[in-house]
Structures are given as structure tokens and as C-alpha cells.
Amino acid sequence: xxxxxxxxxxxxxxxxxxxxxxxxxxxxxxxxxxxxxxxxxxxxxxxxxxxxxxxxxxxxxxxxxxxxxxxxxxxxxxxxxxxxxxxxxxxxxxxxxxxxxxxxxxxxxxxxxxxxxxxxxxxxxxxxxxxxxxxxxxxxxxxxxxxxxxxxxxxxxxxxxxxxxxxxxxxxxxxxxxxxxxxxxxxxxxxxxxxxxxxxxxxxxxxxxxxxxxxxxxxxxxxxxxxxxxxxxxxxxxxxxxxxxxxxxxxxxxxxxxxxxxxxxxxxxxxxxxxxxxxxxxxxxxxxxxxxxxxxxxxxxxxxxxxxxxxxxxxxxxxxxxxxxxxxxxxxxxxxxxxxxxxxxxxxxxxxxxx
Amino acid sequence: xxxxxxxxxxxxxxxxxxxxxxxxxxxxxxxxxxxxxxxxxxxxxxxxxxxxxxxxxxxxxxxxxxxxxxxxxxxxxxxxxxxxxxxxxxxxxxxxxxxxxxxxxxxxxxxxxxxxxxxxxxxxxxxxxxxxxxxxxxxxxxxxxxxxxxxxxxxxxxxxxxxxxxxxxxxxxxxxxxxxxxxxxxxxxxxxxxxxxxxxxxxxxxxxxxxxxxxxxxxxxxxxxxxxxxxxxxxxxxxxxxxxxxxxxxxxxxxxxxxxxxxxxxxxxxxxxxxxxxxxxxxxxxx
Numbered sequence: 001x002x003x004x005x006x007x008x009x010x011x012x013x014x015x016x017x018x019x020x021x022x023x024x025x026x027x028x029x030x031x032x033x034x035x036x037x038x039x040x041x042x043x044x045x046x047x048x049x050x051x052x053x054x055x056x057x058x059x060x061x062x063x064x065x066x067x068x069x070x071x072x073x074x075x076x077x078x079x080x081x082x083x084x085x086x087x088x089x090x091x092x093x094x095x096x097x098x099x100x101x102x103x104x105x106x107x108x109x110x111x112x113x114x115x116x117x118x119x120x121x122x123x124x125x126x127x128x129x130x131x132x133x134x135x136x137x138x139x140x141x142x143x144x145x146x147x148x149x150x151x152x153x154x155x156x157x158x159x160x161x162x163x164x165x166x167x168x169x170x171x172x173x174x175x176x177x178x179x180x181x182x183x184x185x186x187x188x189x190x191x192x193x194x195x196x197x198x199x200x201x202x203x204x205x206x207x208x209x210x211x212x213x214x215x216x217x218x219x220x221x222x223x224x225x226x227x228x229x230x231x232x233x234x235x236x237x238x239x240x241x242x243x244x245x246x247x248x249x250x251x252x253x254x255x256x257x258x259x260x261x262x263x264x265x266x267x268x269x270x271x272x273x274x275x276x277x278x279x280x281x282x283x284x285x286x287x288x289x290x291x292x293x294x295x296x297x298x299x300x301x302x303x304x305x306x307x308x309x310x311x312x313x314x315x316x317x318x319x320x321x322x323x324x325x326x327x328x329x330x331x332x333x334x335x336x337x338x339x340x341x342x343x344x345x346x347x348x349x350x351x352x353x354x355x
Numbered sequence: 356x357x358x359x360x361x362x363x364x365x366x367x368x369x370x371x372x373x374x375x376x377x378x379x380x381x382x383x384x385x386x387x388x389x390x391x392x393x394x395x396x397x398x399x400x401x402x403x404x405x406x407x408x409x410x411x412x413x414x415x416x417x418x419x420x421x422x423x424x425x426x427x428x429x430x431x432x433x434x435x436x437x438x439x440x441x442x443x444x445x446x447x448x449x450x451x452x453x454x455x456x457x458x459x460x461x462x463x464x465x466x467x468x469x470x471x472x473x474x475x476x477x478x479x480x481x482x483x484x485x486x487x488x489x490x491x492x493x494x495x496x497x498x499x500x501x502x503x504x505x506x507x508x509x510x511x512x513x514x515x516x517x518x519x520x521x522x523x524x525x526x527x528x529x530x531x532x533x534x535x536x537x538x539x540x541x542x543x544x545x546x547x548x549x550x551x552x553x554x555x556x557x558x559x560x561x562x563x564x565x566x567x568x569x570x571x572x573x574x575x576x577x578x579x580x581x582x583x584x585x586x587x588x589x590x591x592x593x594x595x596x597x598x599x600x601x602x603x604x605x606x607x608x609x610x611x612x613x614x615x616x617x618x619x620x621x622x623x624x625x626x627x628x629x630x631x632x633x634x635x636x637x638x639x640x641x642x
Contacts, residue, residue, distance in 0.1 A: 045637055055636070080637065089474050090634045112481040124472045127403055139387045139530045141394035142481040147385040168406075 015034060016133040021114045028291040033100030035192045035224035036062040038083060041313050043080050043096035043248075055091070056248035067218045069239035069256075070228040071334060073344070075235070078228040079168040080118060085226075086116050092131035098192055112142050115190035119197040119228075123181040130161055130180050133169060134187040141188025148189060155183050159213055173178045175206030180319075181211070192224045199234050216342040242334065246342040266306025267330035268313060274322040282320050287313060298325055360438075391491050392482055400494035408409065411502050418452045418506050426514060445516050446594045447568050449507045450529060450587055455569070456499030457533045458540040461492060465544025466554050474548070475639060479628060485519045493536045497528065519597035527600050528593050532586025534615035535562065538622025539582060545622075545629030548639060579610060582618050586611055 037059040044053045051248070055077040062068050070078045083089035085096050087103045087110070096103040101110035116235050117123055124133045134152045135145035145152075156162045159179045163173060171179050185193055198214070199207035215238050229235055235242055235256075242259055244252040252259060267290055278302055283289055287309070291302035304315040317324060387395075404411060425448070426441075461642035468474035478484045511518065539560065547554025579585035589611060592598040600608075633639035 042596070042635070078451075083637065083639075085477055088479065088634060088639050089637045109481070114479075116473055118475070123473065123476065124401070125471070126471065127407060128399065132399070132402065136395050136399055137476065138384075139391050140476060140480045140482070140487070142387050143386040144387045144391050145395070147383070151384075155388045173523075 004047070026265055028170055028173055032244075033097065034188050035064045035099060036060070037097040037100075038081070038085070039095050041096060043077075043084060043089060043091045047191075053248050057086065058245075058248070058250055059094075060243060060250065060253070061152070061269070062192075062224060064216070064224050066223050066241060067214070067225045067227065069237045069242045070226060070245060071111060071230065071232060071234035071235050071242050071338065072245035073230055075247075075327070076245040078245055078249075081245070082116060082118070082196055082226070083195065086114065087111070091107065097345065114192045114194070115141060115185045115188060116194035117196060117198060118194075119184045119315060122177070124169060124184040126177075127164050127168060129168050130156065130183070131165040131170075131270065133180060133184045137184045138187040140188070141190060151189070152183075152187060155186055158181055158216065162208070162277075175202050175209075177321075178202055178206070179213075180304050182213075184266060186223075191222075191227070194226045196228045198227060198233075199229070199231060199327075206323050207234070209249050214238050236334055244341060246338075246344065251341045252256045252337065256334070259334065260332055262337075265301050266304045266309070268305045268310060269300055269302045269326075269328055269330050270313070270317065270324055271296060271298050271300040271326040272317075272322045272324050274320075275299045275301055279320045283313075283316060286316055302330060359624070369438070373404030381409040387482075391487060392486060393629055396487060397494050397497075400498060402496055405567035410638055411498070413613050415502050415505055418502075419509055422506070422510055423450055423513075441514055441516050442595045443519060443577055443591060445507070445510050445514065445518065446512065446591050447587065449503055449594075450532060450583070450590055451564055452503045452506050453529055453533045453565045454583060456502060457492075458494040458543070458561055458564070459541065459558060460499065460534045461537055462488065462543040462547065462554065462557060464491065464495070465541075466547045466551075469548055469551075473558045478639070484627075484630075488541065488626070492541075496533060496537065499533070500526070500530075500592070520594070521597075521599055523599075524593045524600040525590070528586060528590045528611065531611050531615045532590060534581055535586070535618035538618035538620070539618075541622035542625035545626035548626075548633050549629050549636075579613060584607045 020133065025314075037287050038058055040056045042053070043055040046052055058077070058081060058180050072080065073080055080089060084091045090104075097109045099115045101113075105111045124137065128136065130258060131152065134155070138145045138148055138152070153162070156165050159182065160276060161176065161179055161183060162178060169177055172180065178201075182195070182198065185195075195214070200212055211234055214225060214227070217223055224239075224278065227235065227238055239256060241255050242252070243250055254262075275298070280289065280292055283301060288304040289301060290304055293300045293302075301311060314324075367518060425444070429444075465474065468477065477487045480487060510516070522554075543554065543557040543560065546557060564583060567581055567583040568587040570587070572577040572579050572588045576634050585607075587601060589598075589607060592603075593600070630639060
């Protein structure tokens with residue numbers, strides 16, 4: 001407190017320095033410090049037996065311009081991790097750097113380039129219009145709103161909010177409000193943006209639009225985005241890389257393709273009306289049968305038959321007189337990957353009710 | 356969004372570029388200064404004030420209703436005694452509406468911003484929370500002065516009282532008096548951040564302001580260091596006796612400034628400590 005009160009007389013933001021550092025980074029490629037660097041972060045809540053370790057010795061780096069998903073059930077530590085990065089929660093141990101600035105001590109500088117849309121929060125003023133919100137929060141983030149007026153127009157265009165620019169936020173539908181909240185977070189030109197459950201409570205169509213916009217913003221504006229969600233559709237659609245959290249620890253950290261690829265079993269699902277008990281029994285003699293679905297129309301069987309074993313499988317099916325109506329390799333989704341790594345599914349809280 | 360690789364263009368052409376056409380217009384963000392911050396914060400308060408006048412009007416009506424009850428009831432009970440002291444009552448009531456306005460708008464504002472999730476955004480601003488909070492406080496005080504001026508005018512007309520209304524003197528003395536209350540508002544707001552329910556009870560504090568405004572500063576000089584008390588005595592002299600700002604002893608003025616600054620700083624310190632603790636406990640921004 002003493003520090004921040006003492007430095008209250010300083011200028012608002014060392015934007016010029018940050019700017020020039022960023023300009024260097026953009027010309028040199030991805031050289032500068034990563035957008036986010038978390039080292040050995042630990043945060044416990046409560047004391048004694050009631051203590052919950054929300055984040056447990058987590059280290060993580062997010063490169064500039066990437067879109068990273070934090071995936072995990074409620075209580076996995078996603079929100080605590082984000083709040084620590086924002087300086088809203090003070091960690092017990094470890095450090096967080098945003099574009100090289102330590103959130104713990106050089107707070108002002110770190111704040112200039114980071115913003116967040118937190119779960120369940122309005123994040124903006126409902127009694128102001130959409131545009132007034134953008135201008136207000138741009139200023140609060142240290143940017144002269146007149147200098148970004150054209151950017152705001154573009155942002156509103158992109159998010160399909162241009163018609164509503166002069167409407168008070170309280171008069172908008174829920175999906176629109178969510179988009180205004182996002183726009184107000186982006187209004188100040190933060191280069192690292194945390195989005196906590198951005199599609200929560202949105203209908204299918206609004207969620208799809210928002211996902212598409214996030215992807216576009218990341219690509220076109222070069223934003224670094226960290227999306228936290230327990231909805232893997234959002235994560236799969238938007239993110240390059242996924243960090244899976246369970247009980248405050250990272251259980252997986254890789255690109256979406258790699259995670260799905262590693263989990264890609266050799267499983268092949270065959271559907272046929274001819275798959276009676278006898279045919280299945282025959283398959284069991286030669287193959288590892290992973291699953292039998294007799295309720296499916298037509299009945300289906302999932303068999304481990306990767307690589308050349310697929311030819312053996314088709315031969316075996318022909319020999320057994322099974323006419324195949326559908327055959328496909330089984331594509332795992334992130335939910336299954338998560339299940340495989342942690343033994344618990346995404347819907348279940350992974351301990352405590354703190355997010 | 357500043358990872359902008361396009362070469363600098365002439366600023367005039369900025370708005371011409373079509374969105375999504377791959378050309379990045381040269382609207383490179385400029386840093387906001389304290390001037391921009393002040394403009395944004397004050398403008399927001401102004402917009403809400405003019406757009407939702409029902410809040411302000413409601414406050415004025417309630418205040419006048421209480422005053423009417425006080426005045427008419429007092430006439431029934433005290434008769435001439437009340438008539439003799441009516442000037443003092445009007446001045447005291449005016450200061451009380453100012454105090455309640457400043458206190459509750461600051462503490463309620465912090466409470467609302469916690470709920471809306473906008474408080475964190477003001478705490479994590481590169482400006483730091485202090486200037487933002489101070490500006491918000493200034494806006495609340497200006498707003499309160501406007502509504503209290505209406506209340507004062509109605510009170511004067513209704514009771515036929517005459518008071519000295521030298522604007523500089525009244526605004527300076529009353530303004531400095533309620534700065535101490537602003538400090539209490541910040542402290543209460545800070546406590547609200549930590550303990551949501553207690554915050555509601557702290558609203559009852561505003562009735563305690565009556566005691567501070569009527570504190571016996573002549574019999575008990577130490578009460579002058581309490582918020583409002585010394586300022587209230589000075590405001591009585593200014594408005595009832597017509598003492599002008601420069602006619603007060605320098606020591607009185609110095610004490611007025613010291614009390615204002617002291618409570619404002621103290622209240623802000625409590626707010627800072629409370630939010631720091633909230634950050635440790637992880638309750639800042641819990642809805």
C-alpha cells in the first residue's frame with residue numbers, strides 16, 4: 001500500500017516505454033518477453049484443515065499472439081490463476097510477469113497491457129451507452145479515447161454492435177451485453193486479455209458468434225488471449241493450445257492437435273445390422289474390442305485396429321459375413337483427453353468450490 | 356493492439372480505412388493523461404446525473420420531507436424557541452444533507468462497483484486507484500452540492516429565514532467539512548469490500564452525523580478534531596453571522612483543512628488496507 005500510495009503521483013502509464021518495447025518485438029518477431037509468464041505460482045485459501053490450495057506450484061508461459069485455453073472443472077484453479085495475473089488476488093508464492101513486468105511489484109506498468117472479462121461480472125456500466133463504456137474504460141486503461149475512436153468503431157462493427165452504439169447497455173439482450181463487456185475489455189487496447197467463461201449463459205448462436213469473433217480478433221489484431229472455460233467446444237474452436245488444470249495443477253499443456261493426437265487411440269467404430277453376438281464374439285478372438293453398442297441403430301462395435309490392423313479387421317468382417325454400413329476412426333475430444341489424464345470429467349468439481 | 360506493423364500513415368486518413376481490409380489505419384493509441392481521466396470520471400457522473408434524474412429528485416424530496424417533519428413538529432413542540440434557532444437548524448440540516456450525500460454516494464458507489472465487477476478495473480488501472488477515487492469523490496461532492504443547494508433554497512423560502520450565502524465562503528467551508536465525511540465513506544466502502552453485510556449497517560453511520568454537526572465544540576474543544584464538528588461551527592458563523600472566509604482566524608482555517616485532509620487520508624488508508632487484505636483472501640471481485 002505504501003508503495004502504491006507513494007507512486008500515486010507518478011505519471012499514469014509508461015506507455016511510451018511499453019510501446020517501443022512492443023514495436024521492437026513486432027519487428028523482431030517473437031523475441032521480447034512472453035505475454036504472460038507464471039512461475040511456481042501457489043495460492044491457498046483459508047487456514048488449517050479448511051485450507052484449499054487453489055493453485056499449486058503452477059508454471060506457465062504464454063507467447064505473444066497465441067490463444068491459450070485453460071480447461072478444467074469448477075474449482076480447478078482457473079479463475080484464481082487469472083485473478084493472480086491481474087493482481088486482484090495476491091499469490092502466496094511464485095511470480096507473474098505480464099510482458100516482462102512483474103505484476104507483484106511494478107504494478108502500474110503491468111496493468112497497462114492486460115485486461116480481463118471475469119465470469120459472471122458485468123464489467124461495465126449498464127446505465128451508460130455502449131460507446132460511452134468503451135470510451136470510459138479505454139481512459140481507465142490509460143488510453144486517450146479520442147485517439148482510438150476509429151478503433152472503437154471497428155470493434156463495434158466486428159461485434160455487430162454498431163447499431164447499438166448509442167443504446168444504454170441495460171436495454172440490450174444478454175448476448176449483446178456479453179459482447180459489450182468484451183468490447184469494453186478490448187477498448188483500452190490491452191494486448192493480453194483474459195476471458196473467463198466468455199460464452200457462459202449465451203445461447204448457441206451467440207456463443208458461436210462470440211467464438212468466431214475471438215478467433216478473428218486474435219488473428220487480425222495479434223492479441224494474446226487466455227480463455228478459461230469448462231466448455232471444451234469454446235476451447236477447441238478458439239485456442240491454439242490448451243492447458244488443463246485439475247486441483248490447482250497443470251495436468252496437460254500442449255497444442256489442441258497434439259493433445260487430441262496423443263489421445264487418438266487406434267479405435268475404429270464399425271456399425272452394421274449384421275453385428276450379432278456371434279459376430280462380436282468372433283471379433284473378440286482376434287481383436288481388442290473396446291466397446292459394444294447394441295442399442296445403436298444399426299448396432300456398433302469399437303475395435304482397437306490402428307495401422308495395418310485395419311486391413312485385418314475388414315478381412316475379418318468380410319469373413320464373418322458382416323456388411324459394413326458405417327466405419328470410422330474414433331476422434332477423441334478434449335473432454336476424453338481430460339478424463340484420461342485426471343480420471344475425472346470436466347463437469348465434476350475437482351475439489352473445493354472455489355474457482 | 357499496438358503490435359502494429361503497418362508504416363505510419365497520415366493521421367487525417369485514419370477514419371477512411373475500411374474495417375477488415377487489411378490496412379491498419381493510423382489510430383495508434385495515445386496515452387491518457389490525468390486530464391482525460393478527470394474528464395472521463397466526471398463526465399460519467401454527469402451523464403448518470405442527467406440521465407437518471409429520478410435518483411437526485413427522490414433524494415431531494417426525501418430530505419425536504421424530513422425537514423418539513425422536523426420544522427412543523429418543532430413548531431408544535433418548541434414554538435418560539437424553535438423560531439429563534441431556525442437559522443442554526445437550517446444551516447445544520449443543509450450540512451447534514453451534504454454529509455449524507457457525500458458519504459452514502461461514496462460508500463454505496465464502492466458497494467455497487469464491487470457487484471458490477473467494475474471496482475477491480477479501477478484498482479487495476481495504470482493510473483492507480485487513488486486519483487480515480489479522488490476524482491469520483493470530487494464528482495460526488497459537486498453533485499451533492501447541487502442537490503443540497505436546492506434543498507437549502509426550499510428551506511429558506513419555506514421558513515422565511517435569511518442567511519448569508521457568500522458563495523466562496525459557504526462552498527469552501529462546507530466543502531472542506533464534508534471532505535472528512537468523504538474519508539469515512541472510503542473507509543466504509545473498504546470494509547464493504549471485505550465484509551459485504553457489514554457495509555449495509557455502516558449506512559446507519561449517517562445518522563451519527565447529526566451528533567457531529569451539533570457537537571458542543573465550545574464546551575468540549577477536543578470535539579473539533581472529529582469529522583464535521585469544527586466545520587459545522589464555522590459554517591454556522593459563516594452563514595448565520597455572515598463571517599467571510601478571510602475573516603476566520605488562520606488557526607481555525609488550518610484546523611479545518613487538517614481535519615479534512617486527515618480523515619480523507621485515513622479513510623483512503625483503510626480502503627487500501629481493506630482491498631489489500633481482500634486481495635490476499637481472494638475476495639476482491641467475488642460476487
